[in-house]
Amino acid sequence: MPTVVTLQNGQTFSFTSNIATDLDIIPVIDGSRIWSESLEDRQAVAEEIREASRKIGFFYLVNHGVDEEYTEAVMRQAKRFFELPEEKKMEVFTGLVPNEYVGYHPMECYNRNGWKRQGQCAYWKDQKFAALGLIRRTDLSEAFNWAYDPAEDPEAVDQSPPAVSIWPSDLPGFREGLYAYHTKLLQLSRRLTRIFALALHLPEDFFDEYIRQPEAGARILHYPQQSASVDEQNGIGAHTDVECFTIVNQDETGGLEVLSKTGAWVKARPIPGSFVVNIADAFMRQTNDFFVSTIHRVINRNGRERYSAPFFFGFDRAKPLEPVPTCVSADNPMKYPIMTGGEYYTWRTNKQKQTNTRNTPGQRAN
Ligand SMILES: O=C(O)CCC(=O)C(=O)O
Numbered sequence: 268m269p270t271v272v273t274l275q276n277g278q279t280f281s282f283t284s285n286i287a288t289d290l291d292i293i294p295v296i297d298g299s300r301i302w303s304e305s306l307e308d309r310q311a312v313a314e315e316i317r318e319a320s321r322k323i324g325f326f327y328l329v330n331h332g333v334d335e336e337y338t339e340a341v342m343r344q345a346k347r348f349f350e351l352p353e354e355k356k357m358e359v360f361t362g363l364v365p366n367e368y369v370g371y372h373p374m375e376c377y378n379r380n381g382w383k384r385q386g387q388c389a390y391w392k393d394q395k396f397a398a399l400g401l402i403r404r405t406d407l408s409e410a411f412n413w414a415y416d417p418a419e420d421p422e423a424v425d426q427s428p429p430a431v432s433i434w435p436s437d438l439p440g441f442r443e444g445l446y447a448y449h450t451k452l453l454q455l456s457r458r459l460t461r462i463f464a465l466a467l468h469l470p471e472d473f474f475d476e477y478i479r480q481p482e483a484g485a486r487i488l489h490y491p492q493q494s495a496s497v498d499e500q501n502g503i504g505a506h507t508d509v510e511c512f513t514i515v516n517q518d519e520t521g522g523l524e525v526l527s528k529t530g531a532w533v534k535a536r537p538i539p540g541s542f543v544v545n546i547a548d549a550f551m552r553q554t555n556d557f558f559v560s561t562i563h564r565v566i567n568r569n570g571r572e573r574y575s576a577p578f579f580f581g582f583d584r585a586k587p588l589e590p591v592p593t594c595v596s597a598d599n600p601m602k603y604p605i606m607t608g609g610e611y612y613t614w615r616t617n618k619q620k621q622t623n624t625r626n627t628p629g630q631r632a633n
């Protein structure tokens with residue numbers, strides 16, 4: 268019997284086996300050419316990215332130009348933060364900030380894949396109901412998110428938007444370490460956006476006006492080693508990302524899995540020095556499904572603690588996500604209603620925050 272799951276973007280999907288395989292379906296792309304002076308080189312890498320983005324929606328980027336000084340520093344800061352006592356981390360609880368995804372997301376409080384039966388709910392622990400099936404637990408991970416801040420963007424055109432992130436007290440160097448990384452990833456993402464324009468057979472500067480003030484949030488995550496089975500619990504449940512594309516910096520533990528088009532879970536094994544890049548929902552909408560936003564999850568049964576740092580890049584909140592002209596035609600009209608980036612992100616953020624079992628009605632974002 269295939270398992271059917273409904274995601275927060277409304278999409279349903281199914282898979283027949285919950286066991287991930289090692290199939291090599293995620294291409295490894297040499298990113299050095301995205302920085303090349305030669306348009307031919309940039310077009311060549313763009314064609315590889317085009318194929319990856321429409322077939323699987325995931326690729327590894329090696330030789331991406333971000334020094335390991337930054338990728339390692341962000342992991343060190345992650346370890347420092349997650350080692351703090353729970354009450355210290357709860358000082359920056361995300362439930363305190365309506366509409367924004369910033370701050371601390373506690374362990375085992377979210378349920379990304381929409382499972383109904385949660386460990387915290389007493390009724391499912393009752394013998395007579397427990398007999399109805401597995402007790403399913405909320406995601407075994409904790410996260411801290413921070414947002415774009417024009418003061419940390421060397422290319423910012425407008426310094427007026429307020430910084431929305433919240434920061435723990437008494438953790439010197441934490442904010443600085445995270446923003447040093449964030450600024451490098453902003454630079455890489457702006458460059459990649461130009462390559463995505465070429466990949467969509469558009470002029471290279473086509474999306475430039477969308478990324479002067481981008482939506483660019485990031486998070487650090489900690490996944491303890493799980494002892495529960497994959498059927499009972501995930502590190503982060505099956506989901507798609509919200510913005511245009513995500514750049515994931517993962518440690519050497521492993522655990523990220525991608526759902527292939529044939530319904531098999533495939534391991535995105537760690538490749539030292541690489542980033543994993545994936546297409547997210549706003550880009551899939553804008554390209555009228557030409558690029559695919561692929562379902563993924565994390566299961567850490569690898570015998571050690573896992574840390575990761577995804578960076579989520581999206582277009583300016585104020586701009587309508589107009590269809591990409593090379594992806595619509597009389598025979599292939601736009602499938603989605605047009606809304607601004609901001610309207611789309613806010614809707615999705617609130618949906619996600621409401622799966623947090625710790626939000627009290629007073630704290631709930633809406
Ligand atoms: O930890 C990872 O490798 C991926 C995390 C992820 O998918 C997310 O935060 O959206």
Ligand SMILES: [Fe+2]
Nearest residue numbers: 506507508563
């Ligand atoms: Fe994700």
